[in-house]
Amino acid sequence: MTAIDGLPPLRRVIAEHGLSARKSLGQNFLLDLNLTAKIARQAGDLTGADVLEVGPGPGGLTRGLLAEGARHVLAVEKDARCLPALQDIAAAYPGRLRILNADALKLDPLDHLTPPIRIVANLPYNVGTELLTRWLDPPAWPPAWQSLTLMFQKEVAQRIVATPGSKAYGRLSLLCQWRTDARIVMDLPPEAFTPPPKVRSSVVHLTVRSEPLFPARAATLFGLTAAAFNQRRKMLRAALRGQAPDIVARLEAAGIAPTRRAEELSLTEFCALAREIDRQRT
Numbered sequence: 180m181t182a183i184d185g186l187p188p189l190r191r192v193i194a195e196h197g198l199s200a201r202k203s204l205g206q207n208f209l210l211d212l213n214l215t216a217k218i219a220r221q222a223g224d225l226t227g228a229d230v231l232e233v234g235p236g237p238g239g240l241t242r243g244l245l246a247e248g249a250r251h252v253l254a255v256e257k258d259a260r261c262l263p264a265l266q267d268i269a270a271a272y273p274g275r276l277r278i279l280n281a282d283a284l285k286l287d288p289l290d291h292l293t294p295p296i297r298i299v300a301n302l303p304y305n306v307g308t309e310l311l312t313r314w315l316d317p318p319a320w321p322p323a324w325q326s327l328t329l330m331f332q333k334e335v336a337q338r339i340v341a342t343p344g345s346k347a348y349g350r351l352s353l354l355c356q357w358r359t360d361a362r363i364v365m366d367l368p369p370e371a372f373t374p375p376p377k378v379r380s381s382v383v384h385l386t387v388r389s390e391p392l393f394p395a396r397a398a399t400l401f402g403l404t405a406a407a408f409n410q411r412r413k414m415l416r417a418a419l420r421g422q423a424p425d426i427v428a429r430l431e432a433a434g435i436a437p438t439r440r441a442e443e444l445s446l447t448e449f450c451a452l453a454r455e456i457d458r459q460r461t
């Protein structure tokens with residue numbers, strides 16, 4: 180049976196193009212087109228938007244994005260074996276799908292797209308986290324993109340949305356929540372993928388904030404959070420010793436007891452401390 184787009188089912192695509200999953204490329208494919216359409220819908224209104232899809236593989240999610248009305252999709256795939264399957268999709272959606280055979284960690288394809296831009300990816304988890312942190316720290320804010328809709332292992336998704344005091348709370352929570360509104364929008368069991376991974380997965384949707392939640396200089400805030408969470412069990416006066424010569428005074432001026440620990444500090448407190456450190460530098 181053919182799907183709504185007239186293309187063959189994904190199991191047949193995989194068999195015809197010999198796309199046996201490679202562990203080295205983190206290949207766990209989504210073959211249910213109802214599910215990929217549902218994920219595409221989590222990315223928001225795609226009509227009139229350009230979409231960057233990283234790691235399309237055999238193109239299940241790509242088909243969902245196009246069927247949901249994306250104006251253009253730029254698909255960046257490292258595995259050249261996937262290109263013929265992706266070219267078949269491009270032929271079914273003339274002028275709307277561009278395919279780049281490249282490592283997404285080695286290029287910045289956002290220049291090729293026209294706003295509004297949405298980014299969607301089901302990537303190997305390590306690549307996804309690396310790209311997420313890059314997308315959250317472009318040379319200028321607001322960035323070129325409007326939203327990120329990304330699949331992560333559930334534990335990473337929980338870190339992204341975690342609040343102070345929880346085990347999952349850390350640097351990633353602060354980076355994401357400072358500049359975006361981040362929500363877990365779907366949970367997926369291992370059986371949703373072929374082959375199934377060992378862990379559960381979640382889709383996180385992050386919407387850009389035109390201004391970060393609280394004022395602070397990005398470099399100071401990112402330096403502080405890295406130092407604080409590298410030694411998350413230590414008191415802040417010790418963990419942040421290298422951040423300012425008079426760190427105890429800076430903490431107190433920001434209204435933070437120097438004996439507190441990173442995992443207890445809210446985003447607004449981290450931003451207050453970053454401003455206090457910068458005020459002293461100028």
Ligand code: SAM
Pocket residue numbers: 204205206207208209210233234235236237238239240255256257258261281282283284300301302303306
């Ligand atoms: N999006 C497809 C789906 O949902 O079925 C495939 C998902 S699979 C988890 C990850 C995909 O990312 C694979 O097709 C893999 O080849 C590709 N990939 C892995 N590392 C990549 C990288 N650095 N740059 C671009 N693509 C990459």
